[in-house]
Structures are given as structure tokens and as C-alpha cells.
Amino acid sequence: EVKIPEAFEHRYEEMRSANNTISFIGTAVMAILYGLLGVGVSLFFMLRRKTLIWRPPLQWSVFIGVAMFLAYLTMISLSWFQYDTSLSSSQFIFQHVLLAFVNGLLTAALFFFSAMAAEGLDRQAFPDHIRFWRSWSPTVGASREIMRQTVFGYLWAFFMIGFVTFFYWITNTVFRWWSPAENMMDPNILALPFPWLLPSALSLNAGFWEECLFRAIPLAGAVLIGKHFRKKGLWIAIALIFQAVIFGSLHANYPQQPAYARIVEMLIPFMLYGLIYIKWGLLPVVVSHFVYDIVLMGMPLFLLSAPGMWTHRALLVIAALIPLMIPLYRRIRAGSWYGIQAEELNGTFQAEEKAIKEEVKTIIPDIPVQAGRSFPTLAAVAALIVGGGLWFIFTSFEQDVPKLEIDRDKALLIADAFMEQRYPETDTLGLKPYVRLVSGTGRGALFAWEHSDRQTFHDLYERTLALNYYEVVYKTFEGDVERRSETVTVTIGRKNDILGWYHHVPEARPGASLSEAEARALAERAIERHYKVKIPDLEAVQVLPEKQKARTDWKFIYRDMNAGLREGDVRYIASIAGDAISGLKTEVHITESWERE
Structure with a gap:
């Protein structure tokens, strides 16, 4: 081990205190503005107006909570290194099972309230968005629009990987920022019974919950406030910058210098995420965030060799492709592309609540609907190629640390x-x-x-x-x-x-x-x-x-x-x-x- 003098410990903690301070401020702002005001106040008014949709977010929260519970259970095999020998083994296992259950329950609760508020605000702020909870329905899920949003989410995720690689290369080599890297290979995952489950569950929760709380709530809220004060553009511009800064500050407690490195790193990408959300809704940003996380979190599975590893790799790939397989499945079952109808858009929700007896079956032509929300597919493909090229060019495949050659x-x-x-x-x-x-x-x-x-x-x-x-x-x-x-x-x-x-x-x-x-x-x-x-x-x-x-x-x-x-x-x-x-x-x-x- 390395003996570190006490004075160095104090100096290091003082240096790191700036990171923790930024992260604490971001957490406080998130709790007050996003949680108390964004989630709490919006749910209160939606309950009063009877516009709250609770069943789909409840179903998703149960699914995510169970996934997180099972993922934490798989980590019990690694927890024996922290075993307190004053306890019996049964008590130790019970503690970890209980901790996994509580974590899953809290995760489900946070997602339930956040997603319910995010979808409700999105429905009020963006009448041209497709209703989010219908995105994977048998009809809407078979539309070209949903397929394009999904494909764009995958392409944007890989562009993000290339961008982050290029960003760290520039800041570390040109500006001499301190961003210590972690090992991309962790043999400890071989001790997990289902090593594909943990990155899948974490990516699903992070991608879904964070986009609801950090993207939809502040931006949809800004649109509603801007409409009220008749300064919609100004409020959107402020919210775009604000939500990216808050999101970066919450990740600022990483061991990096300068302390604001994560804010700078995430400013431009998540302003772009905000623009994508404003233009097309939650689906592409949720898919992109999920794919980005699962690629990075699941990478160790592809860097290790062990019996049965190909099975876990295949399951991880299948999990990563689920958002794409669902609209493919809907399209195959439907037999043809579905044309988005008026009742599938947010703007018709109030008409439904009033229970209008005359059914308006005005079908919005497929092409005009896409024209208002068309995706720069060629630009996204080009971004994917550029991002992959930057990663290949600027990533060092040599390591200064001597390689561990035994298993x-x-x-x-x-x-x-x-x-x-x-x-x-x-x-x-x-x-x-x-x-x-x-x-x-x-x-x-x-x-x-x-x-x-x-x-x-x-x-x-x-x-x-x-x-x-x-x-x-x-x-x-x-x-x-x-x-x-x-x-x-x-x-x-x-x-x-x-x-x-x-x-x-x-x-x-x-x-x-x-x-x-x-x-x-x-x-x-x-x-x-x-x-x-x-x-x-x-x-x-x-x-x-x-x-x-x-x-x-x-x-x-x-x-x-x-x-x-x-x-x-x-x-x-x-x-x-x-x-x-x-x-x-x-x-x-x-x-x-x-x-x-």
C-alpha cells in the first residue's frame, strides 16, 4: 500500500472540497426546484385539475424497482469482503437483502413521482409531442415517427461517446486538466451470477429517471412559465443552460480538477439533449441516455474471457436493443406503417377529458407529421462516424501501468x-x-x-x-x-x-x-x-x-x-x-x- 501523510490527506480533501461543494449545491437546487417545486407543485395542480396519469408510471416504477432490487441482490457475492465477523452469516445476508429491497423501493418511488410529473408537464407544454405513454402502444409504436426517434436515440448515444472521448483528450493534453481514468476491466464482475443485469438495471434507471427529472421537468416548466409571462424564448434559453449546469454539478464530486470540469464537459451535450427534448419529446433522449450508459457500464463484459461469458454478453446486447426491438415488433405485427392520429398528440388531451361525444377521426397524414419533427438522419449517421473516428484516433490503447498477467x-x-x-x-x-x-x-x-x-x-x-x-x-x-x-x-x-x-x-x-x-x-x-x-x-x-x-x-x-x-x-x-x-x-x-x- 501507499503511506500517505496526514498533511497530504488534508490538502487533498481541501482540493476535493470544491468538487463536493459544487455537487452539494447542485443537489440542493435539484431537491428544491426540481423536487419540491417541479414535482410537488405540478402534481398538486394536476390532481386538482384531474389531468394526472398515474397508471403507466406506476407500472414502469415497479419494473425498474424490481430490476434494481435483483441487480443489488447479485452483488451479495462481492459483499463478503466487508463481512463483519461479529455477525452471523445469516444476519449478514439478511442485511444485504433488506438493503437491496429498500434501494429498489426508493428507486421505484423516486421514478414514479418524477415520471408522473414529467409526463404531465410535457403534455401541457408541448401540444405537438406524441403522448409519451403511448409511444410503444400497438398503433403508435408501429409508426415511422417512433422508429425514427428510436434510431436517432441510438445514433446520438454513439456520437456522445465520441464527443466525451475527444473532450477528455483535449482537456488532458492541451489544458492539462486532471481526470484520472478507471480500469475498464473489472474481473470482480465474474463473481456475479448475472453480470449483465447490473449495468442493464442501472442504465435503465439512470436514463429514464434522469431525463424525466433533469430534462422534462425544468424545460417543460420553463415553457409554461414563459407562456404565462409572454417571454417563452427567454425562459427556454435560460432553462437550457440551467438544466445542463445543474446536471453537470451533480456529477462534480468525481475526482477531477478543476472542480468545474464535469460542468464544462456536460454543458454542450446536455444543452443539445434539451433541444432534442423540446423538438421531439422524451423518447429519443431516454433511449439515447440508456444506450450511452449501458455501453459504458457493460464494456467490462467484452474485455474479459471466462466460461459462459458469451451468454452474458448476448443478454446485455439484447437488453441494449430492446428499445429498438419494440417498434420493430409493433411494425411487423401491424403489417404497415401507422399514421399518427390527432388523439395521439398532447394537444388533444383536454378534448378527451371533456368526453366529447363526437369522435374526430381526422388522421394526420404520415408525411406532414414527420415534416414538423423530422430528424437529421444523415447528420446523425455522420456524427456517429465522426464520433467513432475521434474515439479511435485519440484513444490510447497502451497503458503505463504494468499489466496483471495472472487470473x-x-x-x-x-x-x-x-x-x-x-x-x-x-x-x-x-x-x-x-x-x-x-x-x-x-x-x-x-x-x-x-x-x-x-x-x-x-x-x-x-x-x-x-x-x-x-x-x-x-x-x-x-x-x-x-x-x-x-x-x-x-x-x-x-x-x-x-x-x-x-x-x-x-x-x-x-x-x-x-x-x-x-x-x-x-x-x-x-x-x-x-x-x-x-x-x-x-x-x-x-x-x-x-x-x-x-x-x-x-x-x-x-x-x-x-x-x-x-x-x-x-x-x-x-x-x-x-x-x-x-x-x-x-x-x-x-x-x-x-x-x-
């Missing part, structure tokens, strides 16, 4: 061999292994990158440290609290080597109380043997004794000033429980002088 099974075999050699009593203790991949560029790695050349960085993170490694945790769920608290954590590096380990020995377990000299000799022998270094080449930094109930524990810290860093050093840490080595690890120490710069 989970290999890591487990190495850890088991280590445990058999060092802790032959493991089986009697009932300790069972749990494997996970730990990856990411932390602050210590950034410090090392800045204060070394490329070759030194690679040597350092191949020899004694790691950015990507497997962590095998041995724990038990049987016995009393003291027994369940005992764990052994083994860290496996990219070259099949043991980077370090830590044996958590229960505090109440009796053991020896070595003198400092005896403990130091034990620690130095362990460091020399395991890391192949000479103690005379290292410098003792700190000795930390810790008196337990029936033994004395020790921690010895040494540093290597000749590790190749221009500042800082590599530290070797040995932990002793009683008269046995309980842990070894290495880390990069960050200097205070660099922190204050």
Missing part, C-alpha cells in the same frame, strides 16, 4: 501454497479464501509517477509495489466472535509473487512479549528473506510497540532512499504478533515538501 485461479493457487507453507493449521481454523482484484491509480502512485522517470516507475511497481494485484482474504464464519475476527490477507503481484501479507491475530490471544532487540532481529530477517534486500542498505524509521492483553505486538518501518525516486522513498513494514511475523508490506512515502508545493 483469479492462479492467484488463489499461489495464496493457498503460501498458506499451506506458513499457516499449515488453516484447515483446522476453518479459514476459507475470497479473491478480489484491487486496482486503480492512487495518490501514492501519482506521487511516484511525478518523481521518477517511466522506467523507474515501471521497475518500482514490478519489484516491490503494485497498482493491480489480487487480494486473497482468508476468513471464517464459524465459532465465536474472537475466532471469526481472525483473518489472513495475502497480496499477489503480477509476476506470481507474494507482495505482502497480514495476519490479523485476535487481541485476546496469548503470545510472547519480545524485547525490542529480539523483535527487531525477527523483523529484519523477514524483510531480507522475503524482499531480497540488505538491511544495512535500509534506514530504520520507526518502531511501534503495542501492548495487548497477553502479548506484545511490534511494527518496524525501514526506508530505502535509493529506490530511484527523486523525492520520497520506499518503505518496508514488518508487523509482529507475539513472537511471529504477522505481516509484511511495502509502500511509497510521500514527502511533506511536495505536499506544500
Whole structure:
């Protein structure tokens, strides 16, 4: 691990506080303007006027809530790494099932009220929009208009991917913004029983709910207010900018600098999303947002190889294509393209409420209706090509971080061999292994990158440290609290080597109380043997004794000033429980002088 001084922690938190402040302001504005006023007030007036449609949003909210509940349930297999051994395993599982249920319930409730208000405001503000809840009906779903909106949503999603790729390339290389990337491959998803379900559910909820709350409510509300004050254009212009800024600010708590990076990133794209909504309604923006999210969230499935992975990939692709398959299915069942009729538009809703006895069956010709809301299909296709080209040109396919070349099974075999050699009593203790991949560029790695050349960085993170490694945790769920608290954590590096380990020995377990000299000799022998270094080449930094109930524990810290860093050093840490080595690890120490710069 990387040892980070307290001063650096404070400086980093101070830097990140701007991100969190922007995000907090955005959340407060969302809650007050969008939630209390946008959703609350609009639902109140729609209830009074009896114009509220509640059944379709209720059905969708139940579907999304159940999907989110099931998706969270699939993550229980990964939650054992946070298992509190003071609880029984049944209590632990019950807590996670309950948490998944509550999350699904809250998600469904938020979507229900947001979607109900968004559709109601859209119906009042945009009389020329097709009624949203009829978009996939047997008749309207078979129209050219719905098909065009759906196809445009897919094309726009891929344009967005290209735009974001180009944006980060420009800001990172030209303006030197700090936007740390995450690993696009997470082997932990292989532990999920249905790895396609989580990205599908998250994308559906985010794409649907966010477009209702952050696009339809502020923009439809602005149109209604603008009509009242006879300044519709001004209110729309203000709302277009405002909704994009608020949406970006809610995502500003990402670790990026400058703090307003996410606002700038999302300003233009989501102003365009707003224009698309104003022109054609919710369907194309919901489809586009859903496809954009599911492509990015589901990408790890296509970067990993494992038995049965093609089945999960196929299911993810099917989920992503559902918005397109529904109008295709409607068109095939209908046998011909359906012409949009007057009663399918928002503007005729009031006439229906008054129960006009004379049925007006004026069919709006298919071509004239499309003319008012025609899509720049060729421009969208061109945007797709340009976006894909920009992504291919400006995306670096080389990584500076050394590649992890072993798989989970290999890591487990190495850890088991280590445990058999060092802790032959493991089986009697009932300790069972749990494997996970730990990856990411932390602050210590950034410090090392800045204060070394490329070759030194690679040597350092191949020899004694790691950015990507497997962590095998041995724990038990049987016995009393003291027994369940005992764990052994083994860290496996990219070259099949043991980077370090830590044996958590229960505090109440009796053991020896070595003198400092005896403990130091034990620690130095362990460091020399395991890391192949000479103690005379290292410098003792700190000795930390810790008196337990029936033994004395020790921690010895040494540093290597000749590790190749221009500042800082590599530290070797040995932990002793009683008269046995309980842990070894290495880390990069960050200097205070660099922190204050």
C-alpha cells in the first residue's frame, strides 16, 4: 500500500472540497426546484385539475424497482469482503437483502413521482409531442415517427461517446486538466451470477429517471412559465443552460480538477439533449441516455474471457436493443406503417377529458407529421462516424501501468501454497479464501509517477509495489466472535509473487512479549528473506510497540532512499504478533515538501 501523510490527506480533501461543494449545491437546487417545486407543485395542480396519469408510471416504477432490487441482490457475492465477523452469516445476508429491497423501493418511488410529473408537464407544454405513454402502444409504436426517434436515440448515444472521448483528450493534453481514468476491466464482475443485469438495471434507471427529472421537468416548466409571462424564448434559453449546469454539478464530486470540469464537459451535450427534448419529446433522449450508459457500464463484459461469458454478453446486447426491438415488433405485427392520429398528440388531451361525444377521426397524414419533427438522419449517421473516428484516433490503447498477467485461479493457487507453507493449521481454523482484484491509480502512485522517470516507475511497481494485484482474504464464519475476527490477507503481484501479507491475530490471544532487540532481529530477517534486500542498505524509521492483553505486538518501518525516486522513498513494514511475523508490506512515502508545493 501507499503511506500517505496526514498533511497530504488534508490538502487533498481541501482540493476535493470544491468538487463536493459544487455537487452539494447542485443537489440542493435539484431537491428544491426540481423536487419540491417541479414535482410537488405540478402534481398538486394536476390532481386538482384531474389531468394526472398515474397508471403507466406506476407500472414502469415497479419494473425498474424490481430490476434494481435483483441487480443489488447479485452483488451479495462481492459483499463478503466487508463481512463483519461479529455477525452471523445469516444476519449478514439478511442485511444485504433488506438493503437491496429498500434501494429498489426508493428507486421505484423516486421514478414514479418524477415520471408522473414529467409526463404531465410535457403534455401541457408541448401540444405537438406524441403522448409519451403511448409511444410503444400497438398503433403508435408501429409508426415511422417512433422508429425514427428510436434510431436517432441510438445514433446520438454513439456520437456522445465520441464527443466525451475527444473532450477528455483535449482537456488532458492541451489544458492539462486532471481526470484520472478507471480500469475498464473489472474481473470482480465474474463473481456475479448475472453480470449483465447490473449495468442493464442501472442504465435503465439512470436514463429514464434522469431525463424525466433533469430534462422534462425544468424545460417543460420553463415553457409554461414563459407562456404565462409572454417571454417563452427567454425562459427556454435560460432553462437550457440551467438544466445542463445543474446536471453537470451533480456529477462534480468525481475526482477531477478543476472542480468545474464535469460542468464544462456536460454543458454542450446536455444543452443539445434539451433541444432534442423540446423538438421531439422524451423518447429519443431516454433511449439515447440508456444506450450511452449501458455501453459504458457493460464494456467490462467484452474485455474479459471466462466460461459462459458469451451468454452474458448476448443478454446485455439484447437488453441494449430492446428499445429498438419494440417498434420493430409493433411494425411487423401491424403489417404497415401507422399514421399518427390527432388523439395521439398532447394537444388533444383536454378534448378527451371533456368526453366529447363526437369522435374526430381526422388522421394526420404520415408525411406532414414527420415534416414538423423530422430528424437529421444523415447528420446523425455522420456524427456517429465522426464520433467513432475521434474515439479511435485519440484513444490510447497502451497503458503505463504494468499489466496483471495472472487470473483469479492462479492467484488463489499461489495464496493457498503460501498458506499451506506458513499457516499449515488453516484447515483446522476453518479459514476459507475470497479473491478480489484491487486496482486503480492512487495518490501514492501519482506521487511516484511525478518523481521518477517511466522506467523507474515501471521497475518500482514490478519489484516491490503494485497498482493491480489480487487480494486473497482468508476468513471464517464459524465459532465465536474472537475466532471469526481472525483473518489472513495475502497480496499477489503480477509476476506470481507474494507482495505482502497480514495476519490479523485476535487481541485476546496469548503470545510472547519480545524485547525490542529480539523483535527487531525477527523483523529484519523477514524483510531480507522475503524482499531480497540488505538491511544495512535500509534506514530504520520507526518502531511501534503495542501492548495487548497477553502479548506484545511490534511494527518496524525501514526506508530505502535509493529506490530511484527523486523525492520520497520506499518503505518496508514488518508487523509482529507475539513472537511471529504477522505481516509484511511495502509502500511509497510521500514527502511533506511536495505536499506544500
